[in-house]
Amino acid sequence: MAEKETEINDLGEFGLIDRLTKDFPIKNEETKLGIGDDAAVLTFGEKDVVVTTDLLLEGIHFDLRYVPLEHLGYKSAIVNFSDIYAMNATPRQITVSLGVSSRFTVEHLDRLYSGIRRACEIYGVDLVGGDTSASVTGLVISITCIGDVEKGQEVRRSGAKPTDIICVSGDLGAAFMGLQLLERENSVAAGQKDFQPDFSGKEYILERQLKPEARRDVVAMLREKGIKPTSMIDVSDGLSSELLHICKESNVGCRVYEDKIPIDYQTALMAEEFNMNLVTAAMNGGEDYELLFTVPLSEHEKVEKLEGIKMIGYVTAPDLGAALVARDGSEIPIRAQGWNAFNSGN
Numbered sequence: 001m002a003e004k005e006t007e008i009n010d011l012g013e014f015g016l017i018d019r020l021t022k023d024f025p026i027k028n029e030e031t032k033l034g035i036g037d038d039a040a041v042l043t044f045g046e047k048d049v050v051v052t053t054d055l056l057l058e059g060i061h062f063d064l065r066y067v068p069l070e071h072l073g074y075k076s077a078i079v080n081f082s083d084i085y086a087m088n089a090t091p092r093q094i095t096v097s098l099g100v101s102s103r104f105t106v107e108h109l110d111r112l113y114s115g116i117r118r119a120c121e122i123y124g125v126d127l128v129g130g131d132t133s134a135s136v137t138g139l140v141i142s143i144t145c146i147g148d149v150e151k152g153q154e155v156r157r158s159g160a161k162p163t164d165i166i167c168v169s170g171d172l173g174a175a176f177m178g179l180q181l182l183e184r185e186n187s188v189a190a191g192q193k194d195f196q197p198d199f200s201g202k203e204y205i206l207e208r209q210l211k212p213e214a215r216r217d218v219v220a221m222l223r224e225k226g227i228k229p230t231s232m233i234d235v236s237d238g239l240s241s242e243l244l245h246i247c248k249e250s251n252v253g254c255r256v257y258e259d260k261i262p263i264d265y266q267t268a269l270m271a272e273e274f275n276m277n278l279v280t281a282a283m284n285g286g287e288d289y290e291l292l293f294t295v296p297l298s299e300h301e302k303v304e305k306l307e308g309i310k311m312i313g314y315v316t317a318p319d320l321g322a323a324l325v326a327r328d329g330s331e332i333p334i335r336a337q338g339w340n341a342f343n344s345g346n
């Protein structure tokens with residue numbers, strides 16, 4: 001550890017909290033009282049409030065050997081914003097709770113918070129509280145996000161109806177291939193001094209893994225065009241898993257066409273290099289933070305014109321089940337093989 005680094009004990013808990021939270025000016029008038037009291041005070045007038053929370057554990061959800069702390073902070077906030085947008089709501093406030101082991105210095109946490117601050121600036125979200133504790137098992141980050149939505153405008157997982165069109169924003173599988181690349185380079189680097197990985201031509205998949213964005217733009221575009229999805233979910237665990245969530249909650253089935261799944265060129269190249277099935281990577285990869293949603297068939301013409309939105313299939317009656325239609329027309333049942341912290345072997 002470099003000598004200029006500051007031990008957390010030098011600042012103490014309250015000194016640390018002050019330092020980490022001092023450059024977070026309040027941006028939303030709904031935030032009546034932020035950090036500094038026993039609780040924050042929020043006011044939402046006539047709107048409904050949505051709340052989501054995420055727990056991130058070192059060694060399970062992130063690996064600090066190849067994830068810079070700024071990016072980790074940014075991504076920790078973004079994954080929560082993404083959940084709020086997936087409800088057709090707007091994120092307004094977060095609380096950030098930390099468990100920190102003694103190997104972390106104040107400067108490490110400064111970097112984590114600079115990422116959180118950047119996400120809050122870009123997405124217009126206020127940091128209104130949190131908690132800070134020592135930990136014996138590395139870094140623990142828990143973020144809770146609060147958002148608002150006009151009454152009656154929230155979009156749940158449960159509203160899909162047979163004949164609805166299934167749509168997805170952006171492209172899929174890139175974040176997963178980025179992770180494969182980082183893990184490979186990390187294992188190559190182990191035991192080699194001054195190892196410099198060559199990431200040229202792979203910037204997109206790395207950015208998708210390390211610095212994802214939440215699709216605020218997609219939610220805004222749908223609103224602007226007067227399209228209200230019947231159901232929506234963000235793609236965090238993989239398309240297969242999210243499709244099954246919508247099918248289960250809406251009591252429907254679905255057909256998704258293999259050749260309609262949007263996949264970026266770099267993702268395809270990387271899958272080839274790893275000898276992986278590309279469609280499997282796109283269906284089960286996860287961490288894309290794209291939006292998967294359904295719209296009534298009557299919106300077909302409008303949706304067709306939307307930039308960056310792909311129609312990938314349709315909703316069926318429940319007894320037809322969920323299936324992927326392969327290029328040759330055969331149907332493959334969709335199963336959730338999404339990334340799961342409980343069986344990742346950690």
Ligand code: ADP
Pocket residue numbers: 017020021034035036037038039095096097098127128129130131132
């Ligand atoms: P309490 O004793 O009520 O738990 P704390 O002393 O832990 O209060 O926290 C003081 C203030 O700082 C509170 O407003 C709390 O929400 C905020 N806070 C504590 N830890 C963090 C953190 N890691 N990030 C942001 N805010 C924090």
Ligand code: MG
Pocket residue numbers: 130131132
């Ligand atoms: Mg506390």
